Amino acid sequence: MEARRLAYLEAMGLEVLALRGAPSEAALAPVAAETTAVAASPTAVQVPVEVPAPAAVRAPAATPAAVPSAPKPLAQVPKRSPHPAGQLAWEPLAAAVAGCERCGMCVGRTQAVFGMGARRARWMVIGEAPGVDEDRDGDPCAGKAGELLTAMLRACGVQRDDVFLTNVLKCRPEDNREPEAAEVAECLPYLLNQMALVQPELVICLGRAPAQYLLGTDLPLAKLRGQVHHLQSPAVPVVVTYHPTYLLRAPQDKRKAWEDLQLAMAQVPPLPAEREG
Ligand code: SF4
Numbered sequence: 001m002e003a004r005r006l007a008y009l010e011a012m013g014l015e016v017l018a019l020r021g022a023p024s025e026a027a028l029a030p031v032a033a034e035t036t037a038v039a040a041s042p043t044a045v046q047v048p049v050e051v052p053a054p055a056a057v058r059a060p061a062a063t064p065a066a067v068p069s070a071p072k073p074l075a076q077v078p079k080r081s082p083h084p085a086g087q088l089a090w091e092p093l094a095a096a097v098a099g100c101e102r103c104g105m106c107v108g109r110t111q112a113v114f115g116m117g118a119r120r121a122r123w124m125v126i127g128e129a130p131g132v133d134e135d136r137d138g139d140p141c142a143g144k145a146g147e148l149l150t151a152m153l154r155a156c157g158v159q160r161d162d163v164f165l166t167n168v169l170k171c172r173p174e175d176n177r178e179p180e181a182a183e184v185a186e187c188l189p190y191l192l193n194q195m196a197l198v199q200p201e202l203v204i205c206l207g208r209a210p211a212q213y214l215l216g217t218d219l220p221l222a223k224l225r226g227q228v229h230h231l232q233s234p235a236v237p238v239v240v241t242y243h244p245t246y247l248l249r250a251p252q253d254k255r256k257a258w259e260d261l262q263l264a265m266a267q268v269p270p271l272p273a274e275r276e277g
Helices: 003-011 015-021 025-038 090-098 132-137 143-155 181-198 208-215 244-249 251-267
Strands: 123-127 164-167 202-206 229-231 236-241
Touching (some): 123 208, 143 244, 143 251, 202 208, 236 251, 244 251
16 A cells, blocks of 8 residues: 555554555455445446436335434425425526525524535535534534545545535534434435536445435444445445544544445545546
8 A cells, every 4th residue: 555545544543454454456356346246337327417306316115113313204204395406507506505495404504515526526425414613614524524534535545625525414403403304305405416416426425314314214324334325316326434523433433434435445446536627
């Protein structure tokens, strides 16, 4: 492994792992072979531009009773007025998010946090919602957690602006409460519109919540990690890992996060994004 990646692994707090267990190309090969079996066909990375309704990305019904804290199925959320998101271009989409008052989370926000990064990125990295730092800075993953995420991405060989980084919810839930299913349903079309524009080849979910929202499951994080999931529309593979905010509290799990990132790299190797003219 090259010296620079070792340095970034050290920044993740994985210097011991890097020296003992960071994979050689040969060591990664079994992972690549294994994930190939569950990977979508090469055509699956061609994400259609059409933005589906939120229910279209839901997987088969899970068992809500198994996890009491899991959000309600989005299908139960009553429809409101037509949503502005769908097939908007970047600028009108950003303007729609900035002025959105479709749910109560607009009341306590400093600003809506749209997301940032490459507009055509191979990797789209998705968290749940802005926290205090993100709400203040307008950065979807700010502060110490943002620094750790940057180190995690650099360990994968990409910079932060080589991916598109955003959250499912664009406004900060007051007191870090769990968003209501209706709030998720109101905000999800913005994310799907973003996905249609970015056309990622891989989605990385940071934490349980964004994975559950996108995959339509109540499975806990422990069962969501370690495998490649697939959104139905757009057809894109999904890898789930820990949110860096959690890793700051539980650094012992950084090793598992690195394993998740290796799985992601084996599925879709990250590359620097194409820069716009
Ligand atoms: S959380 Fe989403 S739906 Fe709710 S006000 Fe903010 S941008 Fe609008």
